[in-house]
Amino acid sequence: xxxxxNIAPSENKVSSFVSRTHKMLINGKWVGAASGKTFDTYNPxxxxxxxxxxEGDREDIDRAVKAARAAFEGRWSQLTPSERGRLIWKLADLxxxxxxxxxxxxxxxxxxxxKIARVADVxxxxxxxxxxxxxxxxxxxxxxxxxxxYAPGAKFLAYTLREPVGVVGxxxxxxxxxxxxxxxxxxxxxxxxxxxxxxAEQTPLTALRLGELFQEAGFPDxxxxxxxxxxxxxxxxxxxxxxxxxVAFTGSTEVGKLILQAAAGNLKKxxxxxxxxxxxxVFADVDLDAAIAGAASAIFFNHxxxxxxxSRLYVENKIFDKVVEGVAENAKKINVGPGQDESTDxxxxxxxxxxxxxxxxxxxxxxxxxxxxxxxxxxxxxxxxVKPTVLVNTNEKMKVVQEEIFGPVVTAIPFSDPAELVTQAxxxxxxxxxxxxxxxxxxxxxxxxxxxxxxxxxNCYNIFDAALPFGGYKQSGWGREMGHEVxxxxxxxxxxxxxx
Ligand code: ADP
Numbered sequence: 001x002x003x004x005x006n007i008a009p010s011e012n013k014v015s016s017f018v019s020r021t022h023k024m025l026i027n028g029k030w031v032g033a034a035s036g037k038t039f040d041t042y043n044p045x046x047x048x049x050x051x052x053x054x055e056g057d058r059e060d061i062d063r064a065v066k067a068a069r070a071a072f073e074g075r076w077s078q079l080t081p082s083e084r085g086r087l088i089w090k091l092a093d094l095x096x097x098x099x100x101x102x103x104x105x106x107x108x109x110x111x112x113x114x115k116i117a118r119v120a121d122v123x124x125x126x127x128x129x130x131x132x133x134x135x136x137x138x139x140x141x142x143x144x145x146x147x148x149x150y151a152p153g154a155k156f157l158a159y160t161l162r163e164p165v166g167v168v169g170x171x172x173x174x175x176x177x178x179x180x181x182x183x184x185x186x187x188x189x190x191x192x193x194x195x196x197x198x199x200a201e202q203t204p205l206t207a208l209r210l211g212e213l214f215q216e217a218g219f220p221d222x223x224x225x226x227x228x229x230x231x232x233x234x235x236x237x238x239x240x241x242x243x244x245x246x247v248a249f250t251g252s253t254e255v256g257k258l259i260l261q262a263a264a265g266n267l268k269k270x271x272x273x274x275x276x277x278x279x280x281x282v283f284a285d286v287d288l289d290a291a292i293a294g295a296a297s298a299i300f301f302n303h304x305x306x307x308x309x310x311s312r313l314y315v316e317n318k319i320f321d322k323v324v325e326g327v328a329e330n331a332k333k334i335n336v337g338p339g340q341d342e343s344t345d346x347x348x349x350x351x352x353x354x355x356x357x358x359x360x361x362x363x364x365x366x367x368x369x370x371x372x373x374x375x376x377x378x379x380x381x382x383x384x385x386v387k388p389t390v391l392v393n394t395n396e397k398m399k400v401v402q403e404e405i406f407g408p409v410v411t412a413i414p415f416s417d418p419a420e421l422v423t424q425a426x427x428x429x430x431x432x433x434x435x436x437x438x439x440x441x442x443x444x445x446x447x448x449x450x451x452x453x454x455x456x457x458x459n460c461y462n463i464f465d466a467a468l469p470f471g472g473y474k475q476s477g478w479g480r481e482m483g484h485e486v487x488x489x490x491x492x493x494x495x496x497x498x499x500x
Contacts, residue, residue, distance in 0.1 A: 014104040017209060022053040024060060024228055025211035027067035028221025034059040039230070041202065044111035044348040045338035045383045051109075053204050056229035058237040061196065064225035065243040068167040068194040071222030076194055079220075085136030088189055090217040092129035095122065098213070102206055106178055107339035109205040111347035111384070112302060114340050124464060125182035128482070131466035132186035135487060139191055146497070155500040162491040164192035165269055166245035169238040171231070171259070172207070173251045174200035174350050175305040175406075180250050181207045183481045185224065186466075188248070191490040196225045196244070198235050200251075202350050204228040231255065242266045246490070249273070250307075252404075253430070253475050271479035271489045273307065273471055275404040276432030279425035280310030280461065281415075281447065283438035284318040290459065291437040292326030295410070298435055298461035300334060300388050303346050304408035305354070307476070308433035310461055312401060313412045314421055320414040324373060324392060327410065331374035331388035338383070348384040349407060355384040358407030362389065365400035365411075369393055375408070396427055404430070418443075422450045431473030435461045454480070 021038060023030040032038075037055040042048065054060075079087075095102065102125075103117035112121070141160035148154060168188045172180040177199060188195050199207035211226045227234055235255075239247050239262035246269035249259045253274040263270045280298050282291045298310030315323045339347035349355050359378055366372075375389030386407055394401050394411040401411050415421040425434065434453040436444050448456040454472045457463060464470065469483035479489045 013101050014108070017101075017105065018051045018108060018205065020051070022051065022204070022208050022228065024054045024056050024064075025208070025214075025224070025226040026060065026064045027070075027225065028215065033057065033229070034063070039201065041109065041204065042351070043108060044350050045340075047352065047383055051205060053208070053228045056198070056227035056234040058233065060227050060229070061198075061234055061237040061241060062243075064196040064227050065167060065169075065238075065241050067222035067225055068196050069243055071220055072164070072167055072194040074222075075220035076223050077192065081137045081139065081192075084189065084192065085133045087217055087219055088129050088133035088136065088186065091213055091219075092126045092133065094213045094217055095129065095210070096126045099123070099126070102178060102209065104340070105205050105209060107347070109203045110174060110177055110339075111350055112339050113344045113347055115342060115344075116302075117339075121176055121179050124466075125179050128179070128182040128186045128466040132190040135187070135484070136190045139487060139491065141493070144495075156497055157500055158495065158497045161494040161496065162191070162487075163494055165490055165492055166193060167243060168193045168195050168490065169241065169244040169247040170195055170197045171235050171238060171247070171249045171251065172197065172199055174203040175302060175307075177203040178206040178210065181210055184248055184250070187482075187486040187490050189223070191487055193246075193490055194223050196227060196238060198227050198229060198238055201228070201230045236262060239263055240265055244268055246270070248489070250481075256477065269489070272477040273479075273481055274430075274432075274475060274477040275406075276307045276309070276430045276472065276476050277312060277402065277404050277428045278308055278310050278430070278433040278435070278453065279312045279314055279428075279451070280435035281421065281425060281437065282313070282315045282319070282323055283436075283440070283443060284316040285439050286319070286437045287439065288319065288322065288326070292323055292330065294435070294437060294459070294461050295323065296327045296330035299410040300331065300346060300408050301462050303349055303386075305350065305406055306462070307404075308455065308462070308470075309406075310433075310435050311405060311410055312425070312428075313410050314415050314425060315412060317414045317416045320412070324390065324412045327412065328374035328390045331390055331408075334388045336379055336385055336387065346388060346408065349386055350384070352384060354407065355386065358386050358405055358409065361400055361403070361405045361407070362409065365391055365394065365398060368398045368400075370398065370400060370411070396424060402428070418447075422447070426450075426452050429475045432471075432476035433457070
């Protein structure tokens with residue numbers, strides 16, 4: 001394991017940002033929590049305090065919601081779609097100009113390798129904002145020829161409008177803090193809503209820095225409000241607030257159900273992007289090297305802290321040993337260390353809680369008879385590092401096969417009968433994503449149609465694009481992120497009918 005790097009105590013933009021006590025963005029002003037409270041965030045590579053952040057709660061959420069309402073009814077609604085789109089584009093430009101700073105902040109806060117944040121997290125966020133900026137001028141309704149059987153001979157002009165839902169509460173997780181903020185803010189703003197965003201308590205820094213860029217880009221006060229705080233307090237207050245018209249959540253399925261209950265009070269609209277336990281299927285006719293590398297990156301990318309991680313690896317019997325050996329080799333070669341070290345391929349898990357959770361799952365797997373052919377536990381005793389792990393001797397009943405581990409742990413299971421495979425692959429309460437590796441296009445597309453998942457990757461994995469919708473079947477969620485599909489979730493349809 002590489003040595004832990006300290007942040008240079010210098011004029012460096014990142015270290016000076018990190019060392020501030022952070023306030024929240026409410027109505028265009030940076031303010032402390034109404035309670036005056038703050039909380040610490042931790043560097044996952046060392047377990048030491050990284051930064052201090054205002055601890056927002058019910059009262060702060062209430063202020064932010066009121067600011068968002070005033071902006072929605074005021075300045076924001078007076079802007080033309082083109083002006084709205086240009087502001088979002090400007091924000092994307094600013095983010096791109098500050099790419100390195102955001103990548104460093106993300107790596108420090110979340111633990112992910114800096115080199116990954118540079119090429120994935122930040123550029124994907126920039127691209128998302130640009131894609132959504134383009135939509136601002138294309139939110140269209142239809143003209144609809146109607147027949148009205150009980151009004152013979154009458155003529156009507158009927159059309160639909162797509163209008164913003166209003167004030168949107170957005171609650172995001174810690175695995176891709178900046179990118180999840182972009183996935184949420186981009187479509188909400190493109191369609192003309194105003195937002196109260198609550199970042200995850202483990203990783204609030206890039207969202208707060210993004211708040212500064214919203215101001216620099218010239219967004220009117222109150223359009224984007226960012227309230228840092230904990231889930232059970234600030235998050236719950238946002239999900240329940242009667243002044244919020246819609247709540248959009250990404251996180252665990254367990255909390256997704258709480259969001260739904262909280263939203264019932266005023267029947268606010270709800271969209272949810274939740275957990276997964278995605279099957280990744282490798283057939284014997286495959287390009288072996290590509291499949292092995294693909295299966296490894298499907299689970300180990302972002303330390304397995306992806307809701308779509310390919311965590312259940314199904315391999316056709318004939319090549320099972322070879323694939324398992326290949327993925328295990330791959331796992332052993334991964335350089336695990338602090339994210340800021342350029343040689344690091346995999347950083348620490350985000351928190352002590354996640355470390356305990358993942359190690360708990362490993363112990364449960366071993367106690368039920370699973371065997372690790374790579375990894376199998378914590379790495380070192382400082383920071384939250386876990387060894388990339390490949391488990392065999394598992395079966396469908398085990399917790400490690402059924403439940404989302406959210407860490408670098410894959411269970412490899414052989415199959416021989418394709419019909420049984422479909423049943424096995426779909427045997428999950430989740431339905432977020434799936435992978436298929438084969439050279440046979442008929443087999444690939446037939447299986448793609450049989451899998452109950454919102455995304456199916458064929459001969460690839462973890463391919464994301466702002467234009468490609470992402471979201472879940474079953475308990476993986478409601479609605480879709482990205483693509484034009486997401487716009488429906490941020491708009492109401494108004495039917496207007498005129499007698500001619
Ligand atoms: P994880 O368990 O992986 O930390 P969560 O689903 O708990 O994921 O967290 C995702 C987001 O949901 C975070 O911003 C967190 O603060 C928030 N959150 C957690 N609990 C609640 C809750 N009861 N109500 C609203 N938001 C919550």
